[in-house]
Amino acid sequence: MARRILVVEDEAPIREMVCFVLEQNGFQPVEAEDYDSAVNKLNEPxxxxxxxxxxxxxxxxxxxxxxxxxxxxxxxxxxxxxxxRGEEEDRVRGLETGADDYITKPFSPKELVARIKAVMRRISPMAVEEVIEMQGLSLDPALTA
Incomplete structure (x- = not known):
């Protein structure tokens, strides 16, 4: 099952590009364009x-x-x-408020994906492991932890 990522970005071209990159890398993006829609997307799953x-x-x-x-x-x-917002003070404030990582625009799509995977590894080491398939059998490491 693809990992769900809530993408909260008000600029449609950036949000669409990020969602495309995430989909291409096996994630399931969920879009929110403002504060209220982001809060409304905080539900199960x-x-x-x-x-x-x-x-x-x-x-x-x-x-x-x-x-x-x-x-x-x-x-x-x-x-x-x-x-x-790329000033040192902004980065520190974001991290101290509770962000797990901080990326400034403009950004590299490859770096974005790498940082997402790194954060997910720290939170749940099995979260980004690949499903192993052999002779019609599948082993999903995320389900065997």
């Missing part, structure tokens, strides 16, 4: 990771992280900030 812009209509990415971390059911979902 829970996203395995949230890719979050800082500046959103209706609220900030930092407010969203605080909302996420307050709730017992969502506090452990990893968050990767993807934002144009």
């Amino acid at each position: 829970w996203p395995d990771l949230i890719l979050l812009d800082w500046m959103l209509p209706g609220g900030s990415g930092l407010q969203f992280i605080k909302h996420l971390k307050r709730e017992a059911l969502t506090r452990d979902i990893p968050v990767v900030m993807l934002t144009a």
